Every structure is written in structure tokens, then in C-alpha cells.
Amino acid sequence: MGLLTLVVTALALTRGASAAFGLTSTSTRFKVDTDGGLVFEVNRSNGDITSLKYNGIEYQGTGKASAINSGLGTSTVTGETINGYVKITVKASSLPLTHYFVAKPKEPTIYMATYITGEIDPGELRWLARLRTSELPTGVHGDAGDTRGCEAFEGKDTFKCANGRTSCKMYTSDRFIDDKVHCVSGSKASVCMVMPGVAYESSASGPFMRDINSQTGSSDQELYWYMNSGHVRTEPWRFGLQGPYAMAFTAAGAKPSENLDTGFFGGLSIQGYVASNGRGSVSGATSGVPEQFETVVHWHNTAAQYWTKANNGTYKSPLMKPGTYSMKLYKQEFLVANDTVTITAGQTTSKDIASKEPSTPAIWRIGNFDGQPRDLKNGDKIERMHPSDSRMGTWGGSFTVGTSSAKDFPMALWSKEGGTATVTFTLTQAQVKAHVLRIGTTLSFKGGRPSVKIGSWTGADPGAPKLIDSRGLTRGAYRGWGDVYTWNVPASAFKAGSNTLTVGVYGSGDASWLSANYIVDALELQD
Structure with missing residues (x-):
């Protein structure tokens, strides 16, 4: 045997099972070799992924497996090769759920879909990959969800870290309309969730819904795709097929295409799948x-x-x-x-x-009626930080029409934190007449809604908005019902010269940052 033959044989032995596409099994596991560098294993009793080897390196976390939610428990797990693809079906015994893993030759990607016929306890449905932080230390949006060395201070999910930085897994979220690929990464690889095509069609709450994408802990890097949750959700659950979606392995820093072809699902007997010709x-x-x-x-x-x-x-x-x-x-x-x-x-x-939005002239307007608070003070930070974060600007404040910018008016107000906001404006004698005051909000917590006062006039309480029973503002969410409040302000409230509007909060609460609050979209005094 020559030297070259010995080298080739040694390389083949080193690569082991990563030599050909296919499915193998033992009494306890299914093993899938994608022939694209990724080899993964699925527990045959519950459908958990217990191993994720990419280019010979193990990325599966050491504590808990990767699974739907935190694991489906006892399940019927079957594996087969069909039309040239590997398909593993996991049918949960105690939940109205069937989950699918699919592998395509030469691709280091696990294609997935999840079929449900009812809500899943404890009120959310997610894919959660528990990966090794040692290999993948960088989460989605950097350190936004990095809890290493931090201490929980609000619930079990919001953390105070060194130098006043705050962290929460909700701060890693992006709007569904934009969130087609998100990744965690390290020096050798990135692992990405891909939501191609109509992956969100059976989720809830529309294009601007946001949910957890990652959380970085000392041992596990958690990579998520949330299909349904109660995190500022504005619609009931939808049932049927969630996905298809995918978890893809790539070279470090690389992102897979957001347009993954999932049309081959039509030949795999996936429950609830509707092919293109049926749409x-x-x-x-x-x-x-x-x-x-x-x-x-x-x-x-x-x-x-x-x-x-x-x-x-x-x-x-x-x-x-x-x-x-x-x-x-x-x-x-x-x-x-x-x-x-x-x-x-x-x-x-x-x-x-x-558009049916009326065009009404305004004496003054602060911000844009666009459903987002980003043009107001701290609005550019709230998606990634707690309001108490040291990187935030102050809350409350004074705005002077003609000299202040939108960034001087706070994007949120609390009944027990941050103080009120004032707007000082000047009217001519001809402008001393009845006007309409309009304040747009994007999200409310604990019934928070605007209180307004101009001179001796106090606006009526508009009443609590429809409740969304979820923390929002302190977990980086700003999107809710999008309520707009209007008050008919009598001429007697105004005077020629300087006038001051004071904006506060109706509502209460038992903690400063978790007291009644609302997020401001824009406000205006109509001519």
C-alpha cells in the first residue's frame, strides 16, 4: 500500500459517518448525515436533537437538548427517506402537535415545520436550539441578550449588567416583516434561523410583531424562532402548519439566503402543507x-x-x-x-x-404619526435596552415649539416614573379659539393613557384602552393597538402669547417601571 493510499484512508476514517447523505438508526436515536458538513441526531423517544456536528465540531449544548419549546416529552418518532430527502416525524403524545425535520442532500440545513391543532401549554410555541456558547458566543444583536455576569432585576428575564447595561432576550427581536434570517456566531461558524416565503402565515399579530431570537448564557447560546407567544400579542393563535422554516449552518459571519426553496415539502406528506398551485x-x-x-x-x-x-x-x-x-x-x-x-x-x-388618513393642518406637531416612537427621545434605544439602562437619556422633559426637536419629547410616560412632559407654545390673538388636541400612542400597559392639561382646562379621562396582558415597554416592545386620543379644547383654555400643555398618565401600578405607562407615537394641536 502506497503513502498516498494510506493518507486517503486515514482521512476517510477521520471523517467517519460524514461521507454520504442518508439516515441511520439505533434503538435510541436517528442519525442524519446531510453530506454538507452537518450531522445531527434525534432522540427516538421524544424528538429532541441531541447532537449537531458541523465540520466535525459539536455545537449542541451540554445541558439541555434542542427542541420545540423545552421538549415535547414522550412522542412517536419515525424516520424515512422519501423522494431523495430524509424526513423525521415527531408526533407528541400529550400535545396537539406534530413536528417535522427534513434534510436535503449537500445542504448543512435542518428544514422544519410544526403542525398544531390547538394552543400549546404554557401559551407559546417556539423552536429552541440550545447551542454551545464556547463555540457561538455572539448572539443576535450582539450583547442585547447576553446575560453572562448579569443579575435579574425584573422577573426572570431582564438583567442588570456591568456599567448599568441591561439585557433581555426580548431585546434580540425584530419585526416579523424584516426578520427573515437571524444568526448566532463564533469564529468557525454561524447558525441561523431562516423563515422563507410564507413561514409566518400561521403565526399571530401581523407584520410588526416581534419575539425572542436569542439569549446568551455562560454555557448555552439559545437560538429561537417563535411561532406564537403571549409577548404583546394582539390576535388569537392560528392553527395549522407553522413554516416551513429552517436552521442553517454556515461559515463564520455568513448568512444563508432568505429565499430558501421549500417547494419540495409538497412531495413529503407534510400535514397542512399547501403547495404553490393551491394558492x-x-x-x-x-x-x-x-x-x-x-x-x-x-x-x-x-x-x-x-x-x-x-x-x-x-x-x-x-x-x-x-x-x-x-x-x-x-x-x-x-x-x-x-x-x-x-x-x-x-x-x-x-x-x-x-390611504384614508385625513390631512388636517396643525399649529404644531411633535413626531410623526407613523406607528413608531423612534423619532422621539430614547425611541432609538428602547428596542434593545430597559428604560433604566445607563445608556438611556433622561425621561420626562420640556419641549418648546419652534426651538426644540422631536428628540426632546420622551417616547414614553409612566404614572410613577420619569415625570411628566410639557409643551410650551405661542398663539396669536387670532388663534385663541377652540382646537383639537390629538395624541397617538402605540402601546399601553396596565391601562395607561394620556392625561392632558392646558392652563385651567383639564381634558377628560379617555378611558383605559383594551388590555394587552403583557409587559412591553420594559422588554423592548413598542407595538400594540395603536390608539389615537382626541380632545376638543375650548377657546377658554388658551391665551394670546405663551401656553403650556402638560402631558401625564392616567393609571397606576405597584412598581415604578411597571406602573401604568404608554408609548407616544406623535402629538399635535390642530388648527
């Missing part, structure tokens, strides 16, 4: 949204949800399941039109939609 679409023109704002079109019913961004006044939807849908048009995240549309399989329906 339809809608296209048309949008109008009335100023060009500086993103234009978003959204469709939803009790079974499915979809969205797209318009481009140069035109849009085309993703492929949608047949049915009748509510149709919404947003200026950024601010609702400006409602309609309905019916989708038929194999057809593209034509439907135009125009």
Missing part, C-alpha cells in the same frame, strides 16, 4: 402614503396572515391560501386604510388601496 395572490397600486414612509400592505383572517412592502406605489402579495381576507394599508406602522379581498387558487386578483 393565489393579489396585486395592485397603493396611494396616499408620503414617499418618506414605508408602505406596508397586510392581509389576515383567522387562518392565515401575509404582508408585503409596496415599491413605487405598486405591490404584489406572497402566494396565499384561498379565502377572504381583511386588507390593511400602513404608513410605516400607522393604519391608514382598511378593505377586504378574496383570494382564489391559481389566480391573481387585482386590488388597489388608498
Whole structure:
């Protein structure tokens, strides 16, 4: 035997099972070799992933397995090779859930889908990969969800770290409309969740919903994809097939394509899967949204949800399941039109939609009515930090019309923290008349809503908004119902010269940052 033959043989032995695509099994596990560098193992009693080796390195965490939620418990787990793909089916014994793992030759990717027929205890549905922090130390959005060396101070999920930095796994979230790929990474590899095509169609709460993407601990790097949760959710659960979605391994710093082809699921007998030829679409023109704002079109019913961004006044939807849908048009995240549309399989329906937002002149306006607080004080930080974070600016404050900028008005107000906000403005004698005061909010907690006072006039309590029973502002969320409050302010409240509006909070609470609060979208005094 020559030297070259010995070297080749040694390399083959070193690579071991990573030599050919396929499925093997023992009494306790299924083992899948993707022939793309990834070899993974699935527990045959519960469907947990117990090993994730990529290019010979183990990435599966050492404490707990990777699984739906924190594991499905006793399940019926079957494996097969079908049409050239490996398919593992996990049917939970005590939950209305079936989960699928699929492998495609030559790809270091685990394709997945999750079929449900009812809500899952404890009220959320997620894929959770528990990976090794030693190999993948960088989470989504860097240290936003890094809890190493930190101490919990609000619930069990929000942490105070060195130098006043705060951390929470919710701070790693992004809007569903933007969150198509998110990754954790290290020096040798990145591991990414990919939500291609219509992966979100059976999730809840629309294009601007956000949920946990990662959490970095001392031993485990947790990588998530949330399908449903109670984290500032504004819709009931949807049932049926969640996905397809995928977990992909790549070279360090690289991202897989957001347009993974999942059409091959149509030949794998995946429960609830609807192929392209069983779907339809809608296209048309949008109008009335100023060009500086993103234009978003959204469709939803009790079974499915979809969205797209318009481009140069035109849009085309993703492929949608047949049915009748509510149709919404947003200026950024601010609702400006409602309609309905019916989708038929194999057809593209034509439907135009125009903004119905009234154009009302204002004496002054602070911020933009766009459904986001980012143009106000601390609005550029709140998605990634707790309000008490040392990197935040002060709360409350004074705004003077004509000299202050939007960044001087706080993006949130609390009943027990941060103080009130004031707006000082000047009126001419001709402007001393009745006006309409309008305040837009994006999210409320514990019934928080604006209180307003101008001179000797105090505006009536508008009443508590519809409750969203979830922490939001302190966990980086700003999107809720999007309530807009108006007051008819009599002429007697005003005077020629300087006037002051004081904005506070109706509501209460038992802790400073968790007292009644609301997030401000914009406010204006109409002419």
C-alpha cells in the first residue's frame, strides 16, 4: 500500500459517518448525515436533537437538548427517506402537535415545520436550539441578550449588567416583516434561523410583531424562532402548519439566503402543507402614503396572515391560501386604510388601496404619526435596552415649539416614573379659539393613557384602552393597538402669547417601571 493510499484512508476514517447523505438508526436515536458538513441526531423517544456536528465540531449544548419549546416529552418518532430527502416525524403524545425535520442532500440545513391543532401549554410555541456558547458566543444583536455576569432585576428575564447595561432576550427581536434570517456566531461558524416565503402565515399579530431570537448564557447560546407567544400579542393563535422554516449552518459571519426553496415539502406528506398551485395572490397600486414612509400592505383572517412592502406605489402579495381576507394599508406602522379581498387558487386578483388618513393642518406637531416612537427621545434605544439602562437619556422633559426637536419629547410616560412632559407654545390673538388636541400612542400597559392639561382646562379621562396582558415597554416592545386620543379644547383654555400643555398618565401600578405607562407615537394641536 502506497503513502498516498494510506493518507486517503486515514482521512476517510477521520471523517467517519460524514461521507454520504442518508439516515441511520439505533434503538435510541436517528442519525442524519446531510453530506454538507452537518450531522445531527434525534432522540427516538421524544424528538429532541441531541447532537449537531458541523465540520466535525459539536455545537449542541451540554445541558439541555434542542427542541420545540423545552421538549415535547414522550412522542412517536419515525424516520424515512422519501423522494431523495430524509424526513423525521415527531408526533407528541400529550400535545396537539406534530413536528417535522427534513434534510436535503449537500445542504448543512435542518428544514422544519410544526403542525398544531390547538394552543400549546404554557401559551407559546417556539423552536429552541440550545447551542454551545464556547463555540457561538455572539448572539443576535450582539450583547442585547447576553446575560453572562448579569443579575435579574425584573422577573426572570431582564438583567442588570456591568456599567448599568441591561439585557433581555426580548431585546434580540425584530419585526416579523424584516426578520427573515437571524444568526448566532463564533469564529468557525454561524447558525441561523431562516423563515422563507410564507413561514409566518400561521403565526399571530401581523407584520410588526416581534419575539425572542436569542439569549446568551455562560454555557448555552439559545437560538429561537417563535411561532406564537403571549409577548404583546394582539390576535388569537392560528392553527395549522407553522413554516416551513429552517436552521442553517454556515461559515463564520455568513448568512444563508432568505429565499430558501421549500417547494419540495409538497412531495413529503407534510400535514397542512399547501403547495404553490393551491394558492393565489393579489396585486395592485397603493396611494396616499408620503414617499418618506414605508408602505406596508397586510392581509389576515383567522387562518392565515401575509404582508408585503409596496415599491413605487405598486405591490404584489406572497402566494396565499384561498379565502377572504381583511386588507390593511400602513404608513410605516400607522393604519391608514382598511378593505377586504378574496383570494382564489391559481389566480391573481387585482386590488388597489388608498390611504384614508385625513390631512388636517396643525399649529404644531411633535413626531410623526407613523406607528413608531423612534423619532422621539430614547425611541432609538428602547428596542434593545430597559428604560433604566445607563445608556438611556433622561425621561420626562420640556419641549418648546419652534426651538426644540422631536428628540426632546420622551417616547414614553409612566404614572410613577420619569415625570411628566410639557409643551410650551405661542398663539396669536387670532388663534385663541377652540382646537383639537390629538395624541397617538402605540402601546399601553396596565391601562395607561394620556392625561392632558392646558392652563385651567383639564381634558377628560379617555378611558383605559383594551388590555394587552403583557409587559412591553420594559422588554423592548413598542407595538400594540395603536390608539389615537382626541380632545376638543375650548377657546377658554388658551391665551394670546405663551401656553403650556402638560402631558401625564392616567393609571397606576405597584412598581415604578411597571406602573401604568404608554408609548407616544406623535402629538399635535390642530388648527
